Amino acid sequence: MKRNTIITILSYSLSILFVYAASAKAMVYTDFMADIAKSPLLVNYNKAILAPGILGLEFLTVILLQFNATLKLGFYLSSFLMLMFTLYLGTLYFFYTNIPCSCGGILGRMPYPVHIIFNLLFTIFSFYGTFLCSKPVDRPQSAVV
Amino acid sequence: MKKNIIISSAIVLGALCFILASALRSDPEKLMINVARNYEGIYASPEDTIRFPGTVSAMKAEGDLLFGYVHELKKLYQYNTGNRKTTPLFDTQSFLSGILSGFDIDPVSGTFYFLNTNTNKIYLFRPKDSLKDSLYFKYLHFASGEKCFRGADFFIRATDDATSLTSLKKVDYTGGADTTLYTFTQYPDGGISADGFFIKDRSSEKQFFIPYYNAEIIQYDEARNNISKIITIDKTMPHNNVVPASHGYTISSKSRIINIAAAADSAHLFVLSFASSRGKNEPPGTVIDVYSTITGQYESSLQLPFFEGRRAVLLEKSGDRLYVAFNNDVVCYKIKFR
Numbered sequence: 001m002k003r004n005t006i007i008t009i010l011s012y013s014l015s016i017l018f019v020y021a022a023s024a025k026a027m028v029y030t031d032f033m034a035d036i037a038k039s040p041l042l043v044n045y046n047k048a049i050l051a052p053g054i055l056g057l058e059f060l061t062v063i064l065l066q067f068n069a070t071l072k073l074g075f076y077l078s079s080f081l082m083l084m085f086t087l088y089l090g091t092l093y094f095f096y097t098n099i100p101c102s103c104g105g106i107l108g109r110m111p112y113p114v115h116i117i118f119n120l121l122f123t124i125f126s127f128y129g130t131f132l133c134s135k136p137v138d139r140p141q142s143a144v145v
Numbered sequence: 146m147k148k149n150i151i152i153s154s155a156i157v158l159g160a161l162c163f164i165l166a167s168a169l170r171s172d173p174e175k176l177m178i179n180v181a182r183n184y185e186g187i188y189a190s191p192e193d194t195i196r197f198p199g200t201v202s203a204m205k206a207e208g209d210l211l212f213g214y215v216h217e218l219k220k221l222y223q224y225n226t227g228n229r230k231t232t233p234l235f236d237t238q239s240f241l242s243g244i245l246s247g248f249d250i251d252p253v254s255g256t257f258y259f260l261n262t263n264t265n266k267i268y269l270f271r272p273k274d275s276l277k278d279s280l281y282f283k284y285l286h287f288a289s290g291e292k293c294f295r296g297a298d299f300f301i302r303a304t305d306d307a308t309s310l311t312s313l314k315k316v317d318y319t320g321g322a323d324t325t326l327y328t329f330t331q332y333p334d335g336g337i338s339a340d341g342f343f344i345k346d347r348s349s350e351k352q353f354f355i356p357y358y359n360a361e362i363i364q365y366d367e368a369r370n371n372i373s374k375i376i377t378i379d380k381t382m383p384h385n386n387v388v389p390a391s392h393g394y395t396i397s398s399k400s401r402i403i404n405i406a407a408a409a410d411s412a413h414l415f416v417l418s419f420a421s422s423r424g425k426n427e428p429p430g431t432v433i434d435v436y437s438t439i440t441g442q443y444e445s446s447l448q449l450p451f452f453e454g455r456r457a458v459l460l461e462k463s464g465d466r467l468y469v470a471f472n473n474d475v476v477c478y479k480i481k482f483r
Contacts, residue, residue, distance in 0.1 A: 031382060033179055041167040046423075047179050076152060083160040091164055096171075127153055134149050 003132055004139050010129045011065040011139075014078050017122060018065075022058035040096055041088060057081060068137050075129035082123040089116050176403065176429065178420045180378045186445025187435055189467060189478040195224050195231060201470045203245065206463035207252050207347075213475065214248055221248070221257070226466070226477065240277045241268050247343065249292040258292050258299075267299065267318065280318040287316075291343040294350045294367050300326075300343065302354065304336065311339040313354055313363060313372075327354075327363055327372050330383065338383035346409035346462075351438060353414060355407045359383040362404075362414070364438060375441045378434060379403055379420040405430055408462035414438050415447075415467065417460055430456040433467075452476060 025032045033051050036042050042050065061081060064074030093112045110118060199215035206212070211224040212234070219241070221234045237245070243263035250257055256276075259268040265287065267280040280299075288311075290301030297319050304311045313327040329339035341356035353375075354363040361383060362375040381403055406417040414436045421427040425448075433447045449457055452471035459470035467478045 030380060040171045041164075043177050044170045045167075047177075076156065079153065080156045080160060083157060084163065087160055087164040088167075091168055095168070130153060131146075131149055134146055 018058045018062045072133040079126035086119040176420045178379045182446040188481045193477040195475040200472045206461040300352045348411040406460040408460035
C-alpha cells in the first residue's frame with residue numbers, strides 16, 4: 001500500500017475517532033464535567049479548565065490532521081492524547097477499585113480491557129503516522145472531514 | 146527520523162510524568178463536585194448533646210420529643226427537650242423480629258410503626274393500650290417506607306418481582322387500591338440507582354425519597370398528590386451507577402454514596418452530603434446542603450464538625466432544631482437562616 005494512502009487512512013480513522021469522542025462528551029457536557037470531577041486521578045485538577053481543555057485538544061487534533069502542512073503536528077498531538085487516555089484508563093483499571101470513564105457514546109460502553117486495547121491500538125496508529133510523515137506528504141486535500 | 150524519535154520519546158515521557166503526578170496527588174476517598182457552596186445563608190449553634198445507651202440506628206422528632214431506636218438493645222428511647230431527660234419507651238423484642246428498616250410515629254393516635262423488610266411486615270405498637278398488630282401484603286415486597294399523613298396508607302419503595310421494576314407506591318394495607326406514584330428507570334445495576342431512604346415533613350405534608358447514590362430526590366406532596374424532583378448539587382445521574390466490565394457490570398466510582406442522611410421542614414430539605422466542593426476543606430460527610438422544597442433549588446450549606454472523631458450519620462428536624470446523630474450521641478443545633 002502506498003505511504004500516502006496509509007497516512008490518509010490513519011488520519012481519517014483518528015479524525016473520526018476524535019470527532020466522535022469529543023462530540024459525545026460535548027453533547028452531555030454536564031455529565032462529562034460531573035464524571036471527571038469524581039475521578040480519583042483528577043481530583044486535584046481544576047475541572048473548569050480540564051474539561052474544555054480536553055474537548056479543545058480533541059477538536060484541535062482533528063483540524064491539524066486535515067492539512068498536509070499540519071498533519072505531522074496532528075499525529076503528534078493525537079499520539080499524546082491517545083497515550084494519555086490509555087495510561088489514564090490503564091492506571092485506574094490496574095491500581096484503583098473505582099474506574100470512572102468519562103467517554104460518551106459507544107466508547108463509554110466498552111468493557112475496560114477492550115477500551116484499553118482499543119486506545120492502545122489508536123496510540124500505535126498515531127505514532128506510526130508521525131513516522132510516516134517524516135518525509136513530505138503529498139496527500140489530496142479532500143481529506144477534510 | 147532521529148528528530149521523530151526524540152519528539153515521540155518526549156511525548157511518552159510527558160504522558161508518563163502527567164499520569165504519575167496525578168496518581169501521586171490522587172485521592173480515591175474524595176468525591177469532588179464543581180459547585181462552590183454558599184455558607185452564608187444558614188447558621189447553626191449547638192444547644193444540647195443527648196447520649197443514648199447505644200448506637201442510634203433510626204431517629205424521629207415530633208415537637209419537643211426526640212425518639213431514637215437503639216438496634217443493639219432493641220429499644221426505643223424518648224428524649225424530652227423540655228426537661229432534658231432520656232427515657233426508655235418500650236422494648237421491641239416481643240413483637241419485632243429481624244432487622245428494622247425504619248420506624249414512624251402517628252402522633253394523633255400515638256401509634257408507632259416499625260418496618261421490617263425481612264418479614265415484609267409493618268409492625269404496629271400503641272403504648273397507651275399495648276395494642277400490637279402487623280400489616281402484611283403478600284405480593285408486595287417493600288424495601289423501605291413511611292406512613293402517609295392522610296388515611297392508613299404507606300408511602301413505600303417496592304420492587305415488582307415479575308418486571309424487576311422499582312416504584313414508589315402509596316399502599317393501602319387495609320385492602321384498598323394501591324397507587325404507583327413513580328417508577329424508577331431500570332438500569333442493570335442490581336437496584337443501586339433506586340436505593341435510598343425516606344424522610345417526611347408533617348407541616349407541609351411532604352414525603353421525600355433520598356437516593357444514596359445519585360442526585361435525583363423524589364418529592365411527594367401528599368396534599369396535592371404531586372410528584373416532583375429536587376436535583377442535588379453533585380448532579381450525579383442514576384445511569385452512572387454501573388459500568389460494563391468484561392464479565393457483566395462493575396460498580397463505578399459514581400456509585401459511591403453521596404447522600405447519607407436528610408431531614409425536612411416546611412420549606413427546606415437538609416441533605417447530609419458525602420461530596421466535597423473546591424476551595425474549602427470539607428471532609429466527606431461533614432456538609433449539609435439546604436434546598437428549597439418549594440423551588441427545588443439549592444440555597445446554602447452548613448458544615449458540621451466531627452463529634453469525638455465521628456462523622457454524622459442521621460439527621461432530624463423539628464421546629465428550629467436540627468438533630469444530628471453521631472452513633473451514640475445526638476447533637477441538637479438551633480438553626481437560623483440569614
